[in-house]
Amino acid sequence: MAFEKTLKSPVTTNVLRPPGAVNELLFPSKCIRCGRCVEVCPYGSIRPLDIHAGIFTGTPLIHVTDIPCYLCMKCVEVCPTGTLRPITQQETKMGLAVINKHACITWNGELALCRTCYNICPFKETAIKLDELRPVVIDKYCTGCGLCVHGCQVTQENGKKAINVEPIYAYRRRAIANE
Amino acid sequence: MPTAEEQSPMNKPSARYTPFRLLTLTLSFLLILVTPYLNSHYHLNFVQGWFQSLSIGHLWFVSPLEGIESILTSRSVYAPLxxxxxxxxxxxxxxxxxxCSWVCPISFFSETLDRIIFLFTRKKFRPFGIRLPKRSIWFALIGEIILAMTIGAPIFxxxxxxxxxxxEIMMMTLFxxxxxxxxxxxxxxLMHLVSKRMFCRYLCPLGGLLGLLGxxxxxxxxxxxDACLNCGLCQKSCPLGLDPEAGQSLSAYCWNCGSCIEICKASALKFQWKDI
Structure with a gap:
């Protein structure tokens, strides 16, 4: 229903808020839609939503399958409202990368040696490790930047990749983990 | 009775504010026109944003209404805001x-439209069209804030x-x-075409808040x-439909554009800095 969509958060799998975002319940009320995070993003990762998103109109969103977040941390510096809090790369918790072991060609045994997600991860050997040559995400250090999703070669029938970022921290009281 | 000589505009040249105002309007529009391009193509982040939040170097501006709405709807205060x-x-x-009168891009568009219309009609003043009570702007402000707090998201x-x-300029440049x-x-x-500055006069909550502050x-x-000739020109030239010669320019509604000062042949209107 159209009305339902006006109040429902657009954040889902692989569709994430920029780094340092406050609780998703607070996000639409705190953000003044000034678009400075969109403008400052050198990669064009952040896009503002349009009027179809109801009360979330104008809020920034990252579709990691299109362009992931490269964790340059420019957007958190410019946010004037504190909706994106000034945090560091390591503190970023946009979500958690989850490997679908049935879809992943390394895990399901179809072709044993793809490890793109491992190679592409900015925190290689910290946030993602190899367990007998198969990738394993370490949840404590994964920032949810979505580089692995962007790099993953497998696209499932439902449009998801074999590794997906789930925004599991979106509704937490504190977005900054590891404290 | 004033003589014809006194009435002539050559007698006392009024202060000219419109050229400066148009220059400011144009420059501020150019600023938001080129900023997204400089940001996205050259990664020059010195000037950033537009009139919701603008940063020039480390000098940050946040629009008061947007800021107040953000504080009210999220029920939290953030010092940089x-x-x-x-x-x-x-x-x-x-x-x-x-x-509103010196910076706002809507003013820039409206003034441009006015000049285009002038080219066709050659009429110096357009009729006002629809008139509502002047105080509707306060209701727009209050209604907007209450609506925003009800749905929990800043509407404006x-x-x-x-x-x-x-x-839209940013969307066009970036995407x-x-x-x-x-x-x-x-x-x-379109409302401006129907009735001069109708949105600005009666419906703009930001204008309402700035007027309230002012x-x-x-x-x-x-x-x-004493100098006033009661010619009514100032009333015709006022974009907000105020009557400066009756002292309405002292009310909260006036936005200090200076067009009445400029049109006044008797120099009966002046900008004045009130001392405490």
Missing amino acids: MVGMFIPVLLALLFGRVF VFLSPPGLVGR KTLAMEGLIVAVVL IKRRLVVVPDT
Whole structure:
């Protein structure tokens, strides 16, 4: 229903808020839609939503399958409202990368040696490790930047990749983990 | 009775403010026009944003209404937001609604439209059209804030015409598309065609807030009742439909554009800095 969509958060799998975002319940009320995070993003990762998103109109969103977040941390510096809090790369918790072991060609045994997600991860050997040559995400250090999703070669029938970022921290009281 | 010589505009040349105002309007529009391009193509982040939040170096501005809505709907205070609102609020306290008449991109578009219309009609003043009670702007402000607090999201921040102009320019520069809510800008300009500055006069919550802040402003247009010829030109030239010769320029509604001062042949209207 159209009305339902006006109040429902657009954040889902692989569709994430920029780094340092406050609780998703607070996000639409705190953000003044000034678009400075969109403008400052050198990669064009952040896009503002349009009027179809109801009360979330104008809020920034990252579709990691299109362009992931490269964790340059420019957007958190410019946010004037504190909706994106000034945090560091390591503190970023946009979500958690989850490997679908049935879809992943390394895990399901179809072709044993793809490890793109491992190679592409900015925190290689910290946030993602190899367990007998198969990738394993370490949840404590994964920032949810979505580089692995962007790099993953497998696209499932439902449009998801074999590794997906789930925004599991979106509704937490504190977005900054590891404290 | 004043003589014909006294009435002639050559007698006492009035102060010219419109060229400066148009220059400011054009420059501020150019600023938000080129900023997204400089940001996205050259990664020059020195100037950033538009009139919802603008940063020039480390000097940050936040639009007061957007800031207040953000504070009210999220029920939290963030210090950099307060600091960003400081200069615009101070400007409104001292000068009143000068943002509307000297900076706002909607003003820029409306003034441009006025000049295009002038080329066709050759009429100096357009008839006013629809008139509503002047106080509707306060109801727009109150209604907007209550609505925003009810649904828990600031409404004006994504539907504000001045902000939308900036957002659409950015969408065009960065993503080569336009967002649908930009139609609001077209509606506002259509309203301007029907009745002069109708949205600005009666419906703009931001204008309402700036006017409210500027109730006790220091810069006012003061009429000199002795010099006044009661010609009514100032009333015709006022974009807000005020009557400066009756002292309405002292009210909260006036936005200090100076067009009445310029049109006055008797120099009976002047900007005055009120001392405490």
